[in-house]
Amino acid sequence: MFIAVLAIMLFATIAIVHLRTVEGAADLVTNASHSVQAMQIAQEVLDEIDARMMVPKEAVGLKFNQIDGQYNNLERRYNLEHYGTEFHLIIRVYPCNQYGDTAASSSTLVNKLVVATVQGPAGLKHPVTLSRVYTAYSVEGL
């Protein structure tokens, strides 16, 4: 009887360890897929800023000094019908120098660092962040 109880305990322990390993592997796979999708969302919003800055005369155009007003602290929900889940985007805009350093001397902080952070569903273990430095350069007059 004692041996039978020991055997059941052994079976149960092996089963639990096995299931945890399988679950862990599945989590990693889900995380990888969500990370790729989150990266696309972050890239998309930075490309959107790029594109809008190329048409400053149009109604949708964006000028360098409007980046703060229109994008700082902006939050968007992306309900991706094809992908089948929802992501949350947060954008912050910081003054920075030509290297993207936000802690440099204030007289050199003439550019803007746009940081796009994407948080996702539970399967995304860590938020994905992409950033880009924008300068006052304009396509007007080219």
Added chain:
Amino acid sequence: MSVLLDIIGSVIIAGLLLIMLTTFQYQLTETAERHMYAASMASHMEQASTRLNHLIGLAGLGIEDPRQAVVIASENRFIFRSYWDFEKDTMGATSGPPNVLSIVLVEDANEAMGSAVLIRQGNDAYIEDDVVLENMGYIFWVKELKYKYYDLYGHETHNTDEVRSVDIMLTFRREGPMMDSRGLENRLQLRCYLMNTWLQLGTS
């Protein structure tokens, strides 16, 4: 009698343990292989999205009128003009007609790997006789490809003159690592901007 029962009991327990360990071993092997497949799939998806972003960003390059950049904008095929030579991955001659690039899903692209997105370069909207790009012409493991088009203001459009960005919805599928295992399916949705049409618009 009790000795006999003990022996029978221990044989049953040992047998169960062996069956359990064999099953677990099989499952662990499959999980590990699926994990490897999925990791390569994630890397493949990332490469595919980077490539599509790169190609579509060059749509309309050198075309003075951005309304002439897109040739066909339908749900399953996207064809555009550009003076970029995608075959040589360099700027092409601007004196002649522009190159025409098509990004289309083909069901029987490859016997072994099934359907694939084919990227062809030619000089007209008839793509069947065009050359598939040597270095970046195939994106494999794609089961489904759908496009949605947007104008300058982010409104959905079907008018080729107005297309300034495109949503690409991809479903990747790869058979499982073992004979009887489920296939691996992943989805990806990305928006690519036709950057050169925006630039032409801003500088014209």
